[in-house]
Amino acid sequence: MSKRKKMEKLSIVKIGGNIIEDDASLAAFLKLFSNLEGKKILVHGGGKRATAMATKLGITSKIVNGRRITNAETLEVITMVYGGLVNKNLVAKLQALQIDAIGLTGADVNSITSKKRSIKEIDYGFVGDVKEVASNSIDTLIQADFTPVFCAITHDGKGQLLNTNADTIASQIAVGMSKIYKTSVYYCFELNGVLKDFNDKKSVIKRIHFENYQQLLKEGIITDGMIPKLDNCFDALNKGVHKVHIGNTAMFTEENELFTTIIL
């Protein structure tokens, strides 16, 4: 029996703004998440709410190439909304479902250190690219039966918080934890999975592995925003993650089989 087979499972679930924004969707998801067996970690974004709060405060945040330019004021809003409002309400709601949640940024227990993105063509501001995941510290929390809830904030270890993409945080945590666990990542978004035909919501590609991915790219079936997402998935798989799943929250119900699984 290989070492991997003996490893305990760990699920890393990432939810986006569409679930967080809607009270009913969020309640339904949290119930499913609380029933998910085994050790688990939740990762969340919260983009729309941060944008709304920034607008209320008269702060305009530019978005270039799909990434928010994070000036000092925008970072404050992100810290308030992601690290405070969204994260702590998720924790309180999970506690009500008997999940002993603990809300974290990458600064807490020094869990995720990142490096401020260097200025090339664009100055992204206070944006951090993940440098290191403190898998042992995160595991200390998991071993104590706490369920970590990460927001999309990291730190540079020198006192500076940094904004980091939530998808990246999920995959980097998974990579880091795959030394200790058999890790699966679940990306929850609004669609049923990766679609063959964008106009047919049921045309889910159930399994993507490296060979058919090349074919799907060549045929132009996978395009645009899905390419970096899938590249990111394969990168995580190459670094030890066991499986990546993409779909909506229904993938946590037993009946549903309409989601995409990505394997090497």
Add this chain to the structure above:
Amino acid sequence: MSKRKKMEKLSIVKIGGNIIEDDASLAAFLKLFSNLEGKKILVHGGGKRATAMATKLGITSKIVNGRRITNAETLEVITMVYGGLVNKNLVAKLQALQIDAIGLTGADVNSITSKKRSIKEIDYGFVGDVKEVASNSIDTLIQADFTPVFCAITHDGKGQLLNTNADTIASQIAVGMSKIYKTSVYYCFELNGVLKDFNDKKSVIKRIHFENYQQLLKEGIITDGMIPKLDNCFDALNKGVHKVHIGNTAMFTEENELFTTIIL
């Protein structure tokens, strides 16, 4: 040798808005806190910043009997400012000082459960009175060499976050942890300690115990806002806390002896 003598020390330090608001004061305090020997917990408020943020957002929060009336909008601001902005920046700054901090509300690891204050003459809104401190869960974090940083937010265990006075949180944590540790509470505020003469900043009463407290009350030396503060201290001491100290942050410097110690 009594059981108490064998107990390890735990310091619970509470800082108020005046330190948090001022970058230089905060940096100086965090350096002193990081050098404080033994296990420790930080508790913070952040009132002025929350008020400023509420004003920016056009939310007016009433204060009755020195307590903020916490409507749903005010609670959101408190969750953002205390739980996000202030707490996570403190954690990042402590990490830079090699303190493995972890930022918490009472919802995290179910650490502090409270009960929404019942409506009598005044409806305080989303304000919680502490019901239970999960000392074992907090100790799990301390034993892992993490330093908890608590903001002034608790939860009711049913999914609702609640606003709770930071002084009370500090003393309740101390009471809860005194089953496991020899606990000392340090209340940092702008004065050197409890003063004999409010106009003489150096007239610090160095030692208050139950007998001279009664005398100080009778003589009218201790009045107004200091009475509930000291009543709260004696309550904590009666429930197992070892010592309470009141003073400014200079009490963490070795030379300084100008602060008030309260014992039974």
